[in-house]
Amino acid sequence: MTKIAQALTIAGSDSGGGAGIQADLKTFQMRGVFGTSAITAVTAQNTLGVFDIHPIPPATIQAQLKAVAEDFDIRAFKLGMLGSEEIIECVAAALQRYKFGQMVLDPVMVAKGGAPLLQQSAVAALKQHLLPLADIITPNLPEAEALTSIKIIDGRSAEQAARTLQQLGAKTVVIKGGHSNNSQSAVCQDWVFTPEQHFTLVSPRYPTKHTHGTGCTFSACITAELAKGQNTVIAIRLAKQFITAAISQPLNIGHGHGPTNHWA
Ligand code: PLP
Numbered sequence: 559m560t561k562i563a564q565a566l567t568i569a570g571s572d573s574g575g576g577a578g579i580q581a582d583l584k585t586f587q588m589r590g591v592f593g594t595s596a597i598t599a600v601t602a603q604n605t606l607g608v609f610d611i612h613p614i615p616p617a618t619i620q621a622q623l624k625a626v627a628e629d630f631d632i633r634a635f636k637l638g639m640l641g642s643e644e645i646i647e648c649v650a651a652a653l654q655r656y657k658f659g660q661m662v663l664d665p666v667m668v669a670k671g672g673a674p675l676l677q678q679s680a681v682a683a684l685k686q687h688l689l690p691l692a693d694i695i696t697p698n699l700p701e702a703e704a705l706t707s708i709k710i711i712d713g714r715s716a717e718q719a720a721r722t723l724q725q726l727g728a729k730t731v732v733i734k735g736g737h738s739n740n741s742q743s744a745v746c747q748d749w750v751f752t753p754e755q756h757f758t759l760v761s762p763r764y765p766t767k768h769t770h771g772t773g774c775t776f777s778a779c780i781t782a783e784l785a786k787g788q789n790t791v792i793a794i795r796l797a798k799q800f801i802t803a804a805i806s807q808p809l810n811i812g813h814g815h816g817p818t819n820h821w822a
Contacts, residue, residue: 564630565785566658567778568596568623568649569666570611570636570675574604576817577669577771578639582778584820589782590798596622598649599641601675605812607769608673613641616648623649627656634784636657636662636777637693639675643683650687651781660784663692663728664777665701670770670815683704690727694790696777697723713749713758720751729753730790732780736772750794759795761802768808775818776801 565586572578579595586593598619602610635658640646653661665684667676676684681704689695689705699710706722708715710733720731735747749758781802783793786807804818813816 562592563634563785564592564593565781566626566632566635567638570601571597573602577774581771581774585775585778586782589779591782591785594626596626598645599639605814605816606673608669613645616644619645619648620652623652625654633659634781636664636781638664638774639666642677643680646680646683646687653691660693661691661697662777662781663688664773665695665697665705667701667704685726692728694730694732694780695723695728696732696734698734698773702733716749720749731796741788750789752790759798764805766805766808768813769805770817772801772805772818775804806820
């Protein structure tokens with residue numbers, strides 16, 4: 559019998575298949591990891607936008623987590639779209655009960671098209687209940703700014719924001735620079751702060767609008783690598799390579815902001 563690493567994603571469903579649970583499971587598959595899921599919300603969306611959001615009742619989220627916990631050997635998991643304070647509290651309570659290994663927190667707030675994926679009032683709950691549990695947190699620039707109230711304009715302010723997130727309890731912080739409005743720059747830079755070291759990840763900046771689901775895919779790749787037993791730094795570096803390749807060779811799918819290419 560083949561032994562395979564097992565991972566879990568707790569996130570929203572994207573009917574367009576480019577982000578959320580669908581991106582996570584595709585990424586797990588590409589990285590050779592068996593993926594399980596607990597769906598927090600069903601979204602009706604495609605490459606053009608988000609048209610409807612149906613939150614899943616907390617009891618059903620709790621039941622999904624129980625079912626996964628009782629039957630699988632999950633070594634790493636990620637949190638994506640959570641939507642509301644009620645769902646954050648439900649997930650946080652389940653995480654006290656069940657052990658899923660290392661936790662990657664992607665603090666999803668707003669879709670690239672502007673649709674809110676987390677209620678404004680839930681940001682405080684995310685900081686209070688989930689940030690202290692995160693082995694790795696992967697905010698983009700607007701998310702890091704919303705969580706810390708620090709405007710990130712350079713490496714110094716990125717470090718201040720990362721240290722603030724570490725004081726709130728996250729062990730390793732990856733601030734993704736892809737949303738930088740310095741779009742003239744030829745590179746895209748992310749800042750990584752582990753408890754022991756800090757460094758930047760630099761890749762070319764590709765002039766493409768087909769970046770739907772990049773954040774989900776990046777954090778899912780880190781999760782997959784952790785599930786296979788990679789250390790934090792290697793998992794993050796491998797995920798940067800994976801997402802850079804995925805962005806550099808866009809798929810010609812849909813009529814709007816197309817998905818990243820998981821096969822690249
Ligand atoms: N939909 C869901 C369910 C998500 O989890 C996310 C990701 O964070 C998005 C949409 C946003 O995708 P993007 O902002 O990359 O278009």
